[in-house]
Amino acid sequence: MLELQGITAGYDPRSPVVRDAHLTLRPGEALGLLGPSGCGKSTLARVAALLHRPDRGTVVLDGSPVTGFRHRAPRSLRTAVGVVFQQPRLSADPRLSLRDLVAEPLRATGRRHGADAAVAGLAERVGLGADLLVRRPHEVSDGQLQRACLARALVLRPRWLVCDEMTAMLDASTTAALVSVVEEYRRETGAGLLAVGHDPVLLRRWCGRTADWSDVARG
């Protein structure tokens, strides 16, 4: 289970953007979290992905209360959650080729063995040909870069996936392709998904359950 219990978080403890949020995600479940722009969805998604320390409340991941966030999160927990952000250019090192971008989590966790095969398999799955893998972020489109970012999120085979407006800047066919990659991965592995967005049509079609921000957090 991925549990967010009474999460209050933000960028200034005197005026948090997320107040007392509660959310429970069961293994294998796909939950869509809907809310208007600026309400705090991305902030909560970053807390769920262990990338942002809450001011109050507890994240419980597979039974373990999380005590450290970002680089202080234990590796076993950090690697259990894959995350895809809305803007791939903000989350991609511009110096890396797409191949190295996808392989980054393997290198960071010392798993070089079999890395080439893992990257090749995922590149094929997300629809990136060998010609694109040698390019750097500024040499590809947003959609192609987002495909690489999704492959990067899956390369450690996480039990949980957090997709924060993953398709917000993509066209309909790239959106459909990336959603189907996530769903195929989930069918194969039983991973749970938290998909954050403001498009109710997409999230209701994609996810077994949707929740509105007003049901999850206060104010």
Ligand SMILES: Nc1ncnc2c1ncn2[C@@H]1O[C@H](COP(=O)(O)OP(=O)(O)OP(=O)(O)O)[C@@H](O)[C@H]1O
């Ligand atoms: N790094 C930051 N420093 C200070 N304030 C921030 C930071 N990031 C976000 N905020 C503020 O926190 C509030 C919530 O932002 P957040 O990105 O979590 O909302 P959101 O619901 O994901 O919005 P959107 O749907 O537009 O992406 C906003 O008022 C935003 O301006």
